[in-house]
Amino acid sequence: MTLQISGAPRSDDAYMAIWAPLLAFNQQSVGNAQGEAFALTITERGSGEALGGLWALSLWGSFYIGLVVVPGIARGQGLGSDLMARAEAEARARGCHGMWLDTYAFQARGFYERLGFSVFGQIAGPAPMFPRYFMSKSLASGG
Secondary structure, three states: OOOOOOOOOOOOHHHHHHHHHHHHHHHHHHOOOOOEEEEEEEEOOOOOOEEEEEEEEEEOOEEEEEEEEOOHHHOOOOHHHHHHHHHHHHHHHOOOOEEEEEEEOOOOHHHHHHOOOEEEEEEOOOOOOOOEEEEEEEOHHHO
């Protein structure tokens, strides 16, 4: 065996080469380990151009929100809350018991707290990027 350094892979080939054996191990150990993706896009009226949205993945009863982007021009109009409400409805429909996400200090911790998320962990580091907050919300008995 040799170790090869790949500083900046230009495709998903390196990722998939590493992910495939881990996925196979996980599936052998616990069954389905691929999860099911979910996405909502915010598009420009008339053009269909994606300007933001939400991407999530449900796996093993948990709903991970990986990306939430509301275009600057549309912030403060309830669009982010609508994205999150629709994601929560989807998580519940999939039988998930909880949702989780992460956000940096300069992003949206307060927004997620207003939606019922709470911090369960954080990573310290230099301002303004850090701390990085890991947040969750229970979906049991209405949230």
